[in-house]
Amino acid sequence: MHMNGEAEVPLAQVLQMLENDKTAYVEKGESMYYGLKDPTPVGMYDNIFYATAEQDDLIQLNEYAYRIQLEQDVADVRELTEQLCGLLTKKENAEEPTADLALSTEESETRQLTMTAEGNGAYTLRFSTSSYRLDEEKLCQFLQTLSGFVSVQQEVWGVSLKENNIAPIWNYQDSFGICCVTLKEGATLTPEDFAPDFDVEIKQNENGTYAVIPKEFFNTQQRYQLLRKISLMLEDEEKFNQANASYTVNASYGVNESALNTAAESDGSIQLMGRGDCDGSKELDSSDVFELLQHTANVGAGNEGTLTGKELLAADIDGNGSVDSTDLFELLRYCAEKGAGLQPTWTELLG
Incomplete structure (x- = not known):
């Protein structure tokens, strides 16, 4: 994807990397940017916040595209489109995903769902994350039932919010802390677990979770680093169940609305699956x-x-x-x- 004018790896590849990186702190949700909700399955969320050893960011996902390659054009594009639309789950206030909607030739900047036939067996299903979800596993399972299926690639568009003063929420009056941790029965969490890197206090909430609260003000980067530390601690499966954070706009600086309304380019596709590609190399051998x-x-x-x-x-x-x-x-x-x-x-x- 492109951020700040610099070419980077495709956003789809970033998401794939995070799914496979056990040491990355990753939070996924459906809200805009004022707080995360319950995690949702892979490929079915609107936002992703992550902190890794090399980078950290908050991405507001805008659009997905799935480029499907068959050996030849299908006899009935409408039937294929209806089958693909049947895999979509619409969100509140979105139109029903139908072939009529996806294949419409009406020009509109606000179209939320399109199906395009490019010829030579190539088809692209594109949709807005604010309107629809797609379970990628079900997509792959369906495509495998088509005898002429070759491969499917994924493209993702999103907006980087890192430069818009959006970070894990916390202030001196907020006892919620940077992060809430759920422990295994009998396990304990103390400030000594974070020393000497971070000076924090631990408070148990009414629901049994433990809030990690810095004793002094943490800037955005320090908050990311603390979540990274918690991510590494979560590898101790005998002690931790899960952790989650909320994030918010820093009202003192405000948000660059023009940046939020500009979708970053995906800068390329990644292969989601190819028939027979058992080693993920994109080649059959x-x-x-x-x-x-x-x-x-x-x-x-x-x-x-x-x-x-x-x-x-x-x-x-x-x-x-x-x-x-x-x-x-x-x-x-x-x-x-x-x-x-x-x-x-x-x-x-x-x-």
């Missing part, structure tokens, strides 16, 4: 065969499978909801034909 073989061998021996997440979905090549020797056979056929200089298609292989 012997490495994918090995990963799938290892997984099916472990499952066949009564052990836990080695594939998880999107790689496991990608391994369900025939889209029947299970990963087994049939999927391995189809992947072997694909890679063998490709290795022989042929141009295999999933439509031909799967029928």
Whole structure:
């Protein structure tokens, strides 16, 4: 994405990195920027606040786009669009997600949902995060049922709020503190757990959570650093259940409204999933065969499978909801034909 005129990694890649970084403090919510609500599933939130060793920021997400690649154009674009719209969940006051809405040719700056056919089997579903949600796992599961499915990429647009004086909330009169922590039964949290890096006090709230409260004023960067410290502490699974923070606008400085209304460019897509791409390399070769073989061998021996997440979905090549020797056979056929200089298609292989 672009922030302050400098090219950076795609926002989608930042979100993906945070999902995989256990040491990053990450909070996700649906509110605007005055406080986070309960965490929501991956790909189904409007805002993301994070603090890592290298960077920290608060991103207000504006828009998602899913670029779907099939081997050839579908016979009925409207039917495909209706199926994709059926995976969307609309938010309050949003229009019903229908093919008529998504395929409308009416020009409007406020359109919240569009489906575009680019030709050669390429389709893009684009929607506003203020109006719709999409469960990415369900999207991948659906696409695997299409015999000609090749891959799907994700693009994200958002606004960086870091330069707009928005940070974890706390002041001298607020006993909520920078962060609230929930502990395991019998566990304790004391100021000594934060020394010598931070001078804080710990207060137990009525609901049983523990508020971490700085004894002196913390600037924005110090608040981020404290959350980073808490993130590392959360690795102790025997002691901690979870932690959450709220953030707010620093009224003393105000917010740059023009910045909030300008969507940052995503600066590129990331691959969400490709059929048969069991190792996440974006290429189908012997490495994918090995990963799938290892997984099916472990499952066949009564052990836990080695594939998880999107790689496991990608391994369900025939889209029947299970990963087994049939999927391995189809992947072997694909890679063998490709290795022989042929141009295999999933439509031909799967029928």
